[in-house]
Each structure stands twice: as structure tokens, then as C-alpha cells.
Amino acid sequence: MxxxxxxxxxxxxxxxxxxxxxxxxxxxxxxxxxxxxxxxxxxxxxxxxxxxxxxxxxxxxxxxxxxxxxxxxxxxxxxxxxxxxxxxxxxxxxxxxxxxxxxxxxxxxxxxxxxxxxxxxxxxxxxxxxxxxxxxxxxxxxxxxxxxxxxxxxxxxxxxxxxxxxxxxxxxxxxxxxxxxxxxxxxxxxxxxxxxxxxxxxxxxxxxxxxxxxxxxxxxxxxxxxxxxxxxxxxxxxxxxxxxxxPLMADSDNRTGEGGDGGASNCLSWLDAQPSRSVVFLCFGSWGAFSAAQLKEIANGLEKSGHRFLWVVRNPPTGGNSNLFSAAEDSDLDALLPEGFLDRTQGRGLVISSWAPQVAVLSRESVGGFVTHCGWNSVLEAVCAGVPMVAWPLYAEQHMNKAVLVEDMKLAIPMEQSDENGFVSATEIKKRVKELMDSEEGRALRRRSQEMRESAMAAxxxxxxxxxxxxxxxxxxxxx
CATH class of the missing domain: 3.40.50.2000 (Glycogen Phosphorylase B;)
Incomplete structure (x- = not known):
């Protein structure tokens, strides 16, 4: 048998x-x-x-x-x-x-x-x-x-x-x-x-x-x-x-999203046209959704940082609690983001709705940092790509992952959140993006991330x- x-x-x-x-x-x-x-x-x-x-x-x-x-x-x-x-x-x-x-x-x-x-x-x-x-x-x-x-x-x-x-x-x-x-x-x-x-x-x-x-x-x-x-x-x-x-994770060609292949091809082509390690990638998982006010803070922080960015935006949750097992619908970016933001950041920033081919994005030469919700799959994908992180936990066990990433693994910089509601200011976002991309600590994280990538391959x-x-x-x- x-x-x-x-x-x-x-x-x-x-x-x-x-x-x-x-x-x-x-x-x-x-x-x-x-x-x-x-x-x-x-x-x-x-x-x-x-x-x-x-x-x-x-x-x-x-x-x-x-x-x-x-x-x-x-x-x-x-x-x-x-x-x-x-x-x-x-x-x-x-x-x-x-x-x-x-x-x-x-x-x-x-x-x-x-x-x-x-x-x-x-x-x-x-x-x-x-x-x-x-x-x-x-x-x-x-x-x-x-x-x-x-x-x-x-x-x-x-x-x-x-x-x-x-x-x-x-x-x-x-x-x-x-x-x-x-x-x-x-x-x-x-x-x-x-x-x-x-x-x-x-x-x-x-x-x-x-x-x-x-x-x-x-x-x-x-x-x-x-x-x-x-x-x-x-x-x-x-x-x-x-x-x-x-590490177990899906190959990039096995991750099919609701956004369709056209959006994926566009964002990968855009990344391939950017300088080495110049882009910070922001993505918060299948369930990661922010309030309208928080989305505007993220936009303002990114704009003030002066760095290139690729940002995946989902619609704000409705009716209080979002359904953690459901997928978000495409976002109306013009309505969600500050007036003129997309025009002012055109060329150095790309905002896409709902979904991106994360494994493929992280593997691009142009990606130099990852602002993540600290979901374990996303952590492993960043580790295997050798990309350092800014840790911004949202739900589930992600605060625990953040503590380990920052304090033990030394692969991430912490995003400081409000104790009351987890809100993050534009000033904090700007600070952490610049720290990750420009500072000596960020460069040390990048070296450590590359070493851990080699360890993942050796496993x-x-x-x-x-x-x-x-x-x-x-x-x-x-x-x-």
C-alpha cells in the first residue's frame, strides 16, 4: 500500500x-x-x-x-x-x-x-x-x-x-x-x-x-x-x-495576486530602472490595512524622506474590525493620498493598489530596504533576499517578531508607534526610512542581512x- x-x-x-x-x-x-x-x-x-x-x-x-x-x-x-x-x-x-x-x-x-x-x-x-x-x-x-x-x-x-x-x-x-x-x-x-x-x-x-x-x-x-x-x-x-x-516560501511565480499580472510587470520594470539599493519597499501583508489618517502620514513621511519608494496601499478597514481572512479590493489612490502627492513624487516613487509580487520585488537589485508588518513569511522573504527591514507590527504575533528581529537577529530598525493606538507620525516614518537607507546603522543592517542570506542558502x-x-x-x- x-x-x-x-x-x-x-x-x-x-x-x-x-x-x-x-x-x-x-x-x-x-x-x-x-x-x-x-x-x-x-x-x-x-x-x-x-x-x-x-x-x-x-x-x-x-x-x-x-x-x-x-x-x-x-x-x-x-x-x-x-x-x-x-x-x-x-x-x-x-x-x-x-x-x-x-x-x-x-x-x-x-x-x-x-x-x-x-x-x-x-x-x-x-x-x-x-x-x-x-x-x-x-x-x-x-x-x-x-x-x-x-x-x-x-x-x-x-x-x-x-x-x-x-x-x-x-x-x-x-x-x-x-x-x-x-x-x-x-x-x-x-x-x-x-x-x-x-x-x-x-x-x-x-x-x-x-x-x-x-x-x-x-x-x-x-x-x-x-x-x-x-x-x-x-x-x-x-x-x-x-x-x-x-526557510520555506513560495516562489515568485507561484504568488498570484488579485492585482493581475500587468501591475506586477509594471512595478518590476520600474524597479529595474532604479539605481542599486536606492528603493525602500513598503508592504504590509494580505491583511495589513491602515486608517485614512495613517495613510496620509505615511505619504507625507515618504515625501519628506526624499528617497525612492515602492508602496503597496490597501483600502482602510470598514466597519471597525477588518476580516483577517479576506482580501482587500483595489484602492482609489487619488482619494486616499494627500492632494498632489502622486504628481509630486512621480519618478522617484511608485504607489500600487492592493498587491505586489513581494518575492520578486525583494530580489530586485534596486531594493535597499523593506518596511514590513513583520509577518513571518515576509520576514523570511526579506532574509532570503538579504534586505534589511524597518519593523512595523500590526497584528497577530508580529510584535513578538519585531522584538526578535530588532534585539536578537539585528536585521531591523524599530518603528516607534503610539502606545495608545499604534499610530505612527510622518516625522517618525521619515526618520526611520532615512536611518535605514542613509545611516551607518542601516549599512550595518545591510551587511548583516547579506550574511544571513548566505546562512539561509547554506541551510x-x-x-x-x-x-x-x-x-x-x-x-x-x-x-x-
């Missing part, structure tokens, strides 16, 4: 892309020893970027099978104790019967050697256990964030207060710089929110898996990796085996750390 590996990502572009890239890696580096099936939820949290990406992969990688679950709806009404993340986690749990049915169906034609699940898909752990299927987590964030998640039950027992109320408190996780309690991911801020208890449940089950597969590499996060290896992140139980198999050399880890992982599946 054939042998299979089944992958189960959470909905959301970054989660799906990372998991599919893991599937490609398993196939390509192990001569198709395993069949690879990806389980995909269907429903409210679908978005066009993910759909386009899956369609492309289906055409170019027919060895990967996508199993789409029947569509499920979930009540979207929020309450003080039922936040957006809590609704998303509920949606994933509602798919548990679909997970069980899919695993039973796949088992009829092949032996499932491993089920690899996203952190947010922890409810599948018990299902796989019932079916005697070994289960691994694939961690789409870095080792530092998952060191914190492993230690979260310990932190939980140290206080009875919500993190959002500990405004001046620093949390001390093994392997991380101190993190402000109020900068923890949104689902963890309020103990009265169902999402908090979901996250605690997810974290407490990490040690119960057969192993953790992490999208990072040893040279990038030695401090966090050391803390995990020493067992201090899980003080009351053995830490499962860890496999550091990154995937014949005897590199990530190649070795992937081989060990596949061997453990073969042994059963």
Missing part, C-alpha cells in the same frame, strides 16, 4: 501557502516517496488570493492532492466574549467531522504516515489519535514565537489578569527578549474571550504531538532554538522532537541544517 502524508492548514493565505510549500518540499526532496494530500476548509474564510494560489499549484504540481471540505457556515456575530479569532477557531472545530471522514477515506487507499496540522487545528490531534495516525505540528511562525507558545501555560499560571490590563508589564519567555503583555497576539489579550482559552488549549497540546516542524533555520534563531532544546519552555513535560526545515545545501532535519523527519515517518 502506498504511503501518505496529510497536511491540514488553518484558513488564511500565509498558513495555506506555508503548508503547501512544505508539501512541495516533502515531494521534491524525497523522490515522491510519499503521497501528499492537503485538507482545505471551505466557507466564510476563503479569499481570492488563496484560491488563485491553490489553482496555480494544482496545475503546476499535480502530485499534490487538494481535498476540499464541504462548505461550513458559522455565526459571525461577535460579543464581548466572542471575538473574531474565537469565531475563526470555532469554524475550524466545526470541520472536525470532515477531518475524520477525510482521514478514514485516505486510509482506505494508502497508509498515512503522518498528519501535519497547523497550531490552530489542534482539535484534529485527538481525531488522529483515535485513528492511530502520528500527528505533527507545522509551525508557520518562527522558533521564538513557538518557544513562547510552549511556555504559555506557565505564564498563564503566573497571573490572573488579562494581558490587555497589564499595560506596563514585561513578560519573560525563555529564548525571547522581554515582551510587553499588551503586545501579545490579539486572541491572548482578554482572559474572558473564548479565543484566549482556545489558544491556551492549542499551546498545552503542542508537547502531546510526535514532533514540531518549524519554518525557520538554526542560524536565524539560535537563542530560541537553544531554549527549546534545553527543555525550559515546557518545564513539566518532555519536549517533542523539533525539525527546523526553513539548504547538501549537508545543511534544514536538509538534515528534513531527512531525519522523513526517516522517522518511514520507521513509523
Amino acid at each position: 502506498k504511503e501518505s502524508v496529510v497536511l491540514y492548514p488553518a484558513p488564511g493565505t500565509g498558513h495555506v501557502i506555508s503548508m503547501v510549500e512544505l508539501g512541495k518540499l516533502i515531494l521534491n526532496h524525497h523522490n515522491h516517496q510519499f503521497l501528499v494530500t492537503v485538507l482545505l476548509t471551505t466557507g466564510h474564510f476563503d479569499n481570492p488570493v488563496t484560491t488563485s494560489y491553490i489553482s496555480h499549484i494544482s496545475q503546476t504540481n499535480p502530485s499534490i492532492t487538494f481535498h476540499h471540505f464541504p462548505s461550513i457556515s458559522v455565526c459571525l456575530d461577535t460579543s464581548p466574549h466572542r471575538s473574531g479569532p474565537a469565531i475563526a477557531f470555532e469554524f475550524i472545530r466545526l470541520n472536525d467531522p470532515n477531518v475524520r471522514h477525510a482521514l478514514q477515506s485516505i486510509s482506505q487507499t494508502s497508509t498515512i504516515r503522518a498528519l501535519v496540522i497547523d497550531f490552530f487545528c489542534t482539535s484534529a490531534l485527538q481525531i488522529a489519535s483515535d485513528l492511530s495516525i502520528p500527528t505533527y505540528y507545522f509551525c508557520t511562525s518562527g522558533a521564538a514565537v513557538f518557544a513562547a507558545f510552549l511556555y504559555l501555560p506557565t505564564i498563564h499560571n503566573q497571573t490572573t489578569k488579562s494581558f490587555k490590563d497589564l499595560t506596563t508589564t514585561l513578560l519573560h519567555f525563555p529564548g525571547l527578549p522581554p515582551i510587553r503583555a499588551s503586545h501579545m497576539p490579539r486572541p491572548l489579550l482578554d482572559r474572558n474571550d473564548r479565543a484566549y482559552h482556545d489558544m491556551l488549549y492549542f499551546a498545552s497540546h503542542l508537547p502531546k504531538s510526535k514532533g514540531l516542524i518549524m519554518n525557520t533555520f538554526e542560524a536565524l534563531e539560535p537563542r530560541a532554538i537553544k531554549a527549546i532544546a534545553e527543555g525550559i519552555c515546557v518545564p513539566d513535560a518532555p519536549t517533542p522532537p523539533i525539525y527546523y526545515v526553513g 539548504w545545501s547538501e549537508f545543511g541544517s534544514s536538509m538534515t532535519a528534513l531527512t531525519e523527519l522523513a526517516q522517522s515517518w518511514k520507521r513509523g
Whole structure:
């Protein structure tokens, strides 16, 4: 009977892309020893970027099978104790019967050697256990964030207060710089929110898996990796085996955006006409959206900096909270930006709506800096391109990523944000852009970034750390 590996990502572009890239890696580096099936939820949290990406992969990688679950709806009404993340986690749990049915169906034609699940898909752990299927987590964030998640039950027992109320408190996780309690991911801020208890449940089950597969590499996060290896992140139980198999990211020709190919071609042609390391690139991920006032501050800061720039602009969120799983529509740039801004910066700046081919942009010779929201996929893309960063976190675990990027990795300059609402002034934007592009500190970051790029390439050399880890992982599946 054939042998299979089944992958189960959470909905959301970054989660799906990372998991599919893991599937490609398993196939390509192990001569198709395993069949690879990806389980995909269907429903409210679908978005066009993910759909386009899956369609492309289906055409170019027919060895990967996508199993789409029947569509499920979930009540979207929020309450003080039922936040957006809590609704998303509920949606994933509602798919548990679909997970069980899919695993039973796949088992009829092949032996499932491993089920690899996203952190947010922890409810599948018990299902796989019932079916005697070994289960691994694939961690789409870095080792530092998952060191914190492993230690979260310990932190939980140290206080009875919500993190959002500990405004001046620093949390001390093994392997991380101190993190402000109020900068923890949104689902963890309020103990009265169902999402908090979901996250605690997810974290407490990490040690119960057969192993953790992490999208990072040893040279990038030695401090966090050391803390995990020493067992201090899980003080009351053995830490499962860890496999550091990154950096995993989609090739530039696999990232299809809603903006169409014309816009991508135009921005790449524009970049190719600019001097070496002269352009600062600003992009804030699939979900990164700013208020109208903040967009104007960014524009004013860029104009005053005097530097060349490529800036991806999304529409401001509407109705309070933006849907973190949806894609933005094209923006009316003339309406969003200060009057005359596009004319005054024509030639040295390019603003594009909604989407850019980020991997391709970062690889251009003209790009000398990256203002980023610190999403882990974006961090890895910048690392692999050797581009230094300005860290401007917006949501999820990005404040934690910022702390590690700035203080441990020394690959980024911090953007100073208002404590009250995260707002950043035009003066601060101008200052940080000039610091990144002009200062001695910026040049030091650029040298460090180039060195880390070489380390990332070395991790995937014949005897590199990530190649070795992937081989060990596949061997453990073969042994059963």
C-alpha cells in the first residue's frame, strides 16, 4: 500500500501557502516517496488570493492532492466574549467531522504516515489519535514565537489578569527578549474571550504531538532554538522532537495576486530602472490595512524622506474590525493620498493598489530596504533576499517578531508607534526610512542581512541544517 502524508492548514493565505510549500518540499526532496494530500476548509474564510494560489499549484504540481471540505457556515456575530479569532477557531472545530471522514477515506487507499496540522487545528490531534495516525505540528511562525507558545501555560499560571490590563508589564519567555503583555497576539489579550482559552488549549497540546516542524533555520534563531532544546519552555513535560526545515516560501511565480499580472510587470520594470539599493519597499501583508489618517502620514513621511519608494496601499478597514481572512479590493489612490502627492513624487516613487509580487520585488537589485508588518513569511522573504527591514507590527504575533528581529537577529530598525493606538507620525516614518537607507546603522543592517542570506542558502545545501532535519523527519515517518 502506498504511503501518505496529510497536511491540514488553518484558513488564511500565509498558513495555506506555508503548508503547501512544505508539501512541495516533502515531494521534491524525497523522490515522491510519499503521497501528499492537503485538507482545505471551505466557507466564510476563503479569499481570492488563496484560491488563485491553490489553482496555480494544482496545475503546476499535480502530485499534490487538494481535498476540499464541504462548505461550513458559522455565526459571525461577535460579543464581548466572542471575538473574531474565537469565531475563526470555532469554524475550524466545526470541520472536525470532515477531518475524520477525510482521514478514514485516505486510509482506505494508502497508509498515512503522518498528519501535519497547523497550531490552530489542534482539535484534529485527538481525531488522529483515535485513528492511530502520528500527528505533527507545522509551525508557520518562527522558533521564538513557538518557544513562547510552549511556555504559555506557565505564564498563564503566573497571573490572573488579562494581558490587555497589564499595560506596563514585561513578560519573560525563555529564548525571547522581554515582551510587553499588551503586545501579545490579539486572541491572548482578554482572559474572558473564548479565543484566549482556545489558544491556551492549542499551546498545552503542542508537547502531546510526535514532533514540531518549524519554518525557520538554526542560524536565524539560535537563542530560541537553544531554549527549546534545553527543555525550559515546557518545564513539566518532555519536549517533542523539533525539525527546523526553513526557510520555506513560495516562489515568485507561484504568488498570484488579485492585482493581475500587468501591475506586477509594471512595478518590476520600474524597479529595474532604479539605481542599486536606492528603493525602500513598503508592504504590509494580505491583511495589513491602515486608517485614512495613517495613510496620509505615511505619504507625507515618504515625501519628506526624499528617497525612492515602492508602496503597496490597501483600502482602510470598514466597519471597525477588518476580516483577517479576506482580501482587500483595489484602492482609489487619488482619494486616499494627500492632494498632489502622486504628481509630486512621480519618478522617484511608485504607489500600487492592493498587491505586489513581494518575492520578486525583494530580489530586485534596486531594493535597499523593506518596511514590513513583520509577518513571518515576509520576514523570511526579506532574509532570503538579504534586505534589511524597518519593523512595523500590526497584528497577530508580529510584535513578538519585531522584538526578535530588532534585539536578537539585528536585521531591523524599530518603528516607534503610539502606545495608545499604534499610530505612527510622518516625522517618525521619515526618520526611520532615512536611518535605514542613509545611516551607518542601516549599512550595518545591510551587511548583516547579506550574511544571513548566505546562512539561509547554506541551510539548504547538501549537508545543511534544514536538509538534515528534513531527512531525519522523513526517516522517522518511514520507521513509523
